[in-house]
């Protein structure tokens with residue numbers, strides 16, 4: 063007999079039951095981050111009281127190995143990266159991260175947005191310069207371009223969330239000074255094609271790898287392919303310090319410029335063991351934007367670098383398991399990765415198929431939320447920061463019909479690496495059932511064509 067996700071969860075035995083209640087409490091608390099769900103939050107909260115669902119907003123605990131260093135910092139109060147003559151936790155993190163990524167230079171800063179901004183300044187973006195960015199990204203990306211004085215130009219994105227290479231090539235010849243490639247939600251666009259097109263025109267590429275730490279493209283680590291790679295350490299990312307970012311490069315002039323502009327005033331650049339000749343050259347020639355990381359954040363992060371491969375492979379296994387279930391539904395489609403891509407996802411994106419009206423897509427979103435799984439349809443949640451038409455601060459852009467159509471049916475669900483099979487089944491079943499609920503209603507109670515439920519072991 064078919065049991066709903068709610069009924070299945072109510073059958074949990076008691077250790078699990080306690081966990082379930084705890085998760086439920088966290089779920090209710092977790093409604094805060096859902097900026098786009100405010101219109102449904104009352105209903106969702108009501109339902110969260112009745113069902114159990116895995117909390118997808120909890121990060122993994124910070125490894126215990128970080129504690130000794132954090133305690134020492136708390137005891138000494140030495141939180142500023144430039145107090146020590148050398149070897150501060152931030153400087154150590156930079157060396158360790160650079161080594162992990164296989165590049166000579168890394169600069170730790172207080173966010174990925176700061177890393178993107180400094181990257182644009184370091185490659186010499188001047189006021190009014192045109193910077194090509196994908197139309198599917200987070201608002202922080204056009205914001206970094208505007209902050210650097212540039213003009214964001216949006217390139218269309220296809221149904222599989224990757225850059226449309228025809229539109230990319232066409233726009234690249236429109237006086238573009240730099241390109242930012244957001245590997246949005248960890249989906250890698252064809253980096254071979256992008257680099258060939260940009261190299262031929264000597265246009266620098268900045269990789270926004272905020273969601274792509276751990277992803278491999280054609281045997282190369284994402285973030286090491288363009289001139290600069292930028293990473294985020296905000297809580298929902300693979301390495302978590304609450305906030306934080308990293309800029310990596312192989313170019314000594316870029317790292318020297320970024321170090322100085324990040325806030326290495328006077329001779330503090332000497333506390334970075336790299337590119338001193340270039341720092342001497344740039345001394346006093348650049349503004350200071352003060353976007354430094356502090357030692358506590360670095361201590362929290364250092365203990366997580368070695369976790370990246372495990373988190374990446376767990377996240378991929380979770381994603382692929384759920385994708386298999388969703389793809390068995392006639393109403394849901396998870397686009398396949400590109401052949402050269404080995405992903406490190408901590409969320410899942412899928413497209414609604416055969417949902418012809420926005421009302422249907424909204425009904426799906428509502429139904430999934432009522433079952434305890436928070437879904438955002440990017441283009442339908444109010445004021446979504448990933449919907450380009452909400453970036454009113456960048457002025458008029460041509461209508462990007464392809465990206466708009468994708469955003470109106472593309473769904474987003476968090477799927478952190480720490481979830482277990484029960485959690486994944488709960489989420490996948492809720493999504494499949496939510497789609498079936500809507501379609502059943504459409505078919506005036508005729509029943510759904512296919513059931514694709516998964517039983518937890």
Ligand SMILES: Cc1ncc(COP(=O)(O)O)c(C=O)c1O
Nearest residue numbers: 173174175200202244272294296
């Ligand atoms: C694609 C993308 N790029 C950049 C950023 C900015 O990261 P941060 O919050 O570290 O500034 C985000 C934030 O989540 C993002 O989603």
